[in-house]
C-alpha cells in the first residue's frame with residue numbers, strides 16, 4: 001500500500017454524473033474533458049487534467065481501509081469518507097467528463113487495483129467520447145470490461161452532422177455509430193444521451209429525425225433525452241442572449257421527443273426523459289412500449305396546457 005497521503009496537486013472535480021449513478025462512489029481519474037469545445041456544455045473550456053495513477057490507487061486504498069476497518073487516515077480528502085460512508089460497495093463511477101481518455105496502461109492499473117481491493121464490485125462506469133472508444137481496439141475494450149468497466153455513457157446529442165459540427169462536438173454521426181458498434185462488440189453496455197432543442201427552431205425537425213435515425217443505428221441498451229439548458233459562459237448561451245439562436249419552446253421540444261420515440265427502431269432499449277432538464281418525464285422499453293409512450297406524449301401535446309410541464313425554475317442539469 002502507498003503512503004496515506006493523497007496529494008493536493010490534482011484538484012478534485014465537482015461531481016457531475018448521470019442520474020442513474022446516484023449510489024456510486026465517484027472516483028476521479030481526470031478533471032475536465034478532452035474535447036471541451038462543445039458550445040452548449042458545462043465542460044466547455046474545462047481543459048483535461050490527468051490524475052497521477054499513484055494518487056488514484058492511494059484513494060482506493062484509503063476507501064478500502066475505511067470500508068473494511070473503519071479507519072480514517074490523516075491527509076486524506078474528507079470527501080473520500082463522506083462518499084465512502086454512503087457507499088454500498090457495488091458501483092464505481094470514474095470521473096470526469098470522459099474518463100475513458102485516461103492512458104490505457106494506467107486505466108488498467110487503476111481498475112486492477114480496484115478489483116483487488118473490492119472483489120465484489122458489480123460494475124464500473126464512466127463518460128466516454130466516441131474518440132476515446134475509437135482510440136481503443138475491441139480487444140482493449142474487452143480487457144476493460146473484464147475488469148468490470150462494463151458501462152459507458154456517451155453523448156450523441158444530435159444525429160445531424162450539421163448540428164454536430166455547429167456545436168463543435170468534434171465527431172460526426174458515422175463516428176458515433178462506429179464507436180457504439182465497437183463498444184458493443186466488446187460486450188460493453190451503452191447509455192446514450194440526446195439533447196432536445198439543440199438545433200433550435202430552424203433545425204428542429206431535422207434534428208429530431210436524424211437523431212432517431214442515428215440513435216437507432218447505435219442501438220444502445222439505454223437512451224435518455226435531455227432538454228437544452230443554456231449554461232452561462234458557453235458560446236451557445238451567448239448566441240441565445242444575442243438572438244443568434246432561436247430556442248424551441250417547451251411543446252416544440254416535446255414534439256421532437258415524440259418524433260424520436262416514433263421513428264426509433266431499437267432492438268431493446270430502455271428509453272427515458274426522466275432527467276430534470278425535461279419538461280415531461282416518460283420512460284419505457286422500446287419498441288415494446290412505444291404505443292404507450294406516444295399516448296402519454298400525445299395527451300400533453302393535445303392539451304398544450306403549461307401546467308402539465310415541469311416548471312422552468314425546477315429544470316436543472
Ligand code: SF4
Nearest residue numbers: 033035036038041097
Ligand atoms: S459534450 Fe461531452 S465531449 Fe463535449 S465538452 Fe461536454 S463532456 Fe466534453
